[in-house]
Amino acid sequence: MAGSAPLRPGVAPRLNKQFKLFGLAISGYDRPVTSFDVLVVGSGASGLAAAVSAHRAGARVAVATKGSLQSCNSAKAQGGIQAAFGEDDSPEQHAGDVWQSSHETADRRLVEILTAEAPEAIHWLEELGVEFTRENGGYRLARCGGASRERLLQVGDRTGHAITTALRDAVEAAETPTYPKSPLRSLLRTESGWRARCGEHELEAATVVLAAGGRCYREAEERGELSTNHPGATGEVTRIALELGAEARDLDALQYHPNGGAWPGNMQGYSIPETTRAYGAVLLNAEGEEFTDPLGPRDAVSQAIFDEVEAGRGVDTPDGRPAVYLDTTRISERDAEISLPYMLRRYRAGGIDPLREPILTYPVLHYQNGGLVIDEHGRTTVEGLYACGEIAGGTHGRNRMMGNSLLECVVFGRRAGRAAAAGH
Ligand SMILES: Cc1cc2nc3c(=O)[nH]c(=O)nc-3n(C[C@H](O)[C@H](O)[C@H](O)COP(=O)(O)OP(=O)(O)OC[C@H]3O[C@@H](n4cnc5c(N)ncnc54)[C@H](O)[C@@H]3O)c2cc1C
Numbered sequence: 001m002a003g004s005a006p007l008r009p010g011v012a013p014r015l016n017k018q019f020k021l022f023g024l025a026i027s028g029y030d031r032p033v034t035s036f037d038v039l040v041v042g043s044g045a046s047g048l049a050a051a052v053s054a055h056r057a058g059a060r061v062a063v064a065t066k067g068s069l070q071s072c073n074s075a076k077a078q079g080g081i082q083a084a085f086g087e088d089d090s091p092e093q094h095a096g097d098v099w100q101s102s103h104e105t106a107d108r109r110l111v112e113i114l115t116a117e118a119p120e121a122i123h124w125l126e127e128l129g130v131e132f133t134r135e136n137g138g139y140r141l142a143r144c145g146g147a148s149r150e151r152l153l154q155v156g157d158r159t160g161h162a163i164t165t166a167l168r169d170a171v172e173a174a175e176t177p178t179y180p181k182s183p184l185r186s187l188l189r190t191e192s193g194w195r196a197r198c199g200e201h202e203l204e205a206a207t208v209v210l211a212a213g214g215r216c217y218r219e220a221e222e223r224g225e226l227s228t229n230h231p232g233a234t235g236e237v238t239r240i241a242l243e244l245g246a247e248a249r250d251l252d253a254l255q256y257h258p259n260g261g262a263w264p265g266n267m268q269g270y271s272i273p274e275t276t277r278a279y280g281a282v283l284l285n286a287e288g289e290e291f292t293d294p295l296g297p298r299d300a301v302s303q304a305i306f307d308e309v310e311a312g313r314g315v316d317t318p319d320g321r322p323a324v325y326l327d328t329t330r331i332s333e334r335d336a337e338i339s340l341p342y343m344l345r346r347y348r349a350g351g352i353d354p355l356r357e358p359i360l361t362y363p364v365l366h367y368q369n370g371g372l373v374i375d376e377h378g379r380t381t382v383e384g385l386y387a388c389g390e391i392a393g394g395t396h397g398r399n400r401m402m403g404n405s406l407l408e409c410v411v412f413g414r415r416a417g418r419a420a421a422a423g424h
Contacts, residue, residue, distance in 0.1 A: 031202045036062045036177075038420045039196055039205035041184045041237060044072035045160065045406055046389025047211030048167035049413025050378075050420065052128075054209070055174045057421035062205070064179040064198035066212070066232045069168060073213055073230055073390065074409060077160025078342065079273040080152040081410075082403035083118035085139055089149040091115040098404060101146035101297045102397025105250070110395045113376055114404065114411050121410040122153060128166040130155065133338060140338065142278035145258075146297040146401045157273050157342045163406060179203070184212065187240050193384055207384045207420040211413065212237035214368030214390040219254060226269040227365040228257055238391055241372055247381040250370025253398040258283075258301040260364030262323035264350040269364055273343055274402045276328055276354075279335040284325040284358065285313040291324075299399045302363040309362070317360055326361040328354035367405065369396050378416025384423075388416040 038054040040047045043065035054061045065071075084094045094115040098106055122132070132153045133140040141150040155162035171178065182199035189195075193206035215235025220227030227233075242248060259274065261267030277283075277294040283301070285291050285308050292304035308314055309322045317323050328336075336344055336355055347354050371393035378386040389409045396404060 031200070033195070033202045033204055034062070035204040036060045037206050037423075038062075038209060038417070039064065039194065039203055039207075040209045040211055040417075041065070041196070041198075042072070042211035042213060042389070042391075043069045043168075043178070043180075044211060044213055044389060045074035045163055045167060045409035046413040047209065048164065048171055049410050050209045050211055050386075050388055050417035051176055052167060052170045052174065053414040053417030054421040055176055057418050059421035062177045062179065062203060063171065064182045064184060064196065064201070064203060066183040067181060069178060069180050070164070071230055071232055072164065073233060074160045074406065075164045076228070076230060076271075077163075077406055078157040078271065079144065079275045080142065080154040080159045080403050081122070081163070081406040082144070082147070082151045082401070083122045083153060083407065084115065084149070084151055085119060085122075085153070086141055086149050086151060089151055091118065093149055094118065094151060097147050098396070098401060101401045102399050105397030105399075107394035107397070109376055110374070113415075114395055114408060117411045118407055121407060121414070124414070125163060125166060125410065128170050130162050130166045142275050142339065143295060144274050144278055144402045145295050145301060147295075152275065152278065152403045154275065154339055156338070157275065157340050160406060163410075184237055184240065187244065206423055207386060209378070209386040209388065209416050209420050210237055210241055210372065210380070210391055211387070211389050212391050214371070216254060216365045216368060220365040223365070225365055226260055228260065228269060228271040229366070235368075238372065241380065241382070241385065241387070244382050244385065246385060247373040248371060249373050249393040250398050251368070251393070253369040254365060255298060255367040255369050255400055256302040256363035257366035258298055258305060258363050259326055259361045262321055262360040262362045263317040263319075264352060265319065266350050267346065268321075270346065271364065271366060272326065272359070272361055273340060275339050276326065276331060276343070279339060280330040280332070281326050281328045282330060284327050286315045287313065288325075297399060298402065305361075305363055315360065321362065323360040323362045325358040327358040329356060329358060331355065367400055369393070369398050369400050374412070376415065377419035378412050379419060386416040386420045388412040
């Protein structure tokens with residue numbers, strides 16, 4: 001519920017009379033205003049990480065979000081999160097892979113921070129209770145598309161669920177006021193900071209952290225395509241920021257996940273974890289021929305599938321959709337049981353066993369590569385306005401590697417939360 005947490009001294013509601021005209025309250029403005037130091041918009045991994053960090057920095061924080069606190073892309077993330085823990089790996093190697101995968105379009109400074117702070121971000125998550133899958137005394141690491149090393153940490157194939165659960169627990173433990181079902185509708189500058197209309201609530205804060213994710217759900221609807229995204233990924237907060245004068249970059253660069261589920265019907269739009277390919281699955285055309293490097297960068301793999309189907313070498317799903325085969329029978333039972341149990345369960349529930357027969361796949365709209373321009377503290381180009389996670393651009397340039405988005409949420413969510421608390 002709105003303001004579900006008790007209001008603390010110093011944040012007592014007061015009636016906003018400023019918008020009364022000729023003694024009449026203008027509809028919607030005659031509401032109590034609640035004030036905070038930092039308002040976080042969005043309850044995905046980036047927003048929750050920002051809220052935890054701002055609270056730890058001593059700020060009075062609130063989180064307003066569009067749906068339930070659980071509703072976000074972060075909770076759907078399956079495959080994993082990257083950090084250079086391998087013996088032959090280093091943050092520099094990781095940064096080099098990001099740079100190559102972005103086709104040299106990323107913001108180098110952000111990439112260096114992302115990769116240098118990755119191991120510490122993992123330990124921070126562990127401190128909050130996330131238990132990454134381990135083997136032989138270390139983390140179980142997989143190699144994902146575009147990576148030169150095994151670097152992907154996992155929590156089975158429900159990594160995002162584990163991370164967001166731990167972050168939500170930390171937000172609750174801090175008694176941070178939360179406003180679910182309170183979408184940001186407008187953001188106005190005041191003398192002391194910002195006034196936000198969030199659903200039925202009027203919230204004031206010295207600084208605001210925008211963590212409202214991307215827009216692929218809406219974009220897919222407009223294109224008549226499938227998307228992996230949750231229905232709240234519609235991008236209106238980016239528009240609000242642009243109207244306030246914030247700069248953005250690469251907003252046109254949307255990413256297709258190479259392996260959307262194409263069949264059975266209940267799996268259409270499901271993102272088949274990229275770890276299937278990390279553990280041996282390959283892409284086959286109608287003739288049963290491999291036609292691309294299964295561990296290439298995402299855009300290259302997606303394009304190869306589009307080209308194969310365009311050239312008439314694809315297969316049709318029973319309901320007439322284009323597809324190719326993902327030969328998951330090459331994955332060992334052991335790897336599947338440790339790193340893909342959720343995917344196995346879902347396919348088997350639909351009557352298909354991916355370890356016995358190849359599954360049908362086709363790219364689906366997945367991720368907004370670009371977004372609001374930020375500096376290394378998550379500051380946008382508008383004073384007092386911060387951004388982190390998928391709504392921000394630069395870290396991935398025009399093509400993101402898998403496993404770097406959850407990482408970005410944690411690294412830059414923490415940074416934005418700290419900086420917003422300090423108000424600089
Ligand atoms: C199916 C799937 C699998 C993925 N797998 C991986 C993976 O394995 N590894 C990886 O690194 N990345 C993965 N990703 C990408 C990654 O999960 C997301 O990009 C990342 O978690 C985005 O986090 P976020 O906090 O920026 O946004 P989100 O998690 O989408 O959260 C945005 C929040 O903002 C709220 N919001 C939206 N509009 C408003 C508004 N107007 N007012 C208030 N609140 C609003 C939403 O309700 C939501 O709570 C995956 C994504 C999907 C969809």
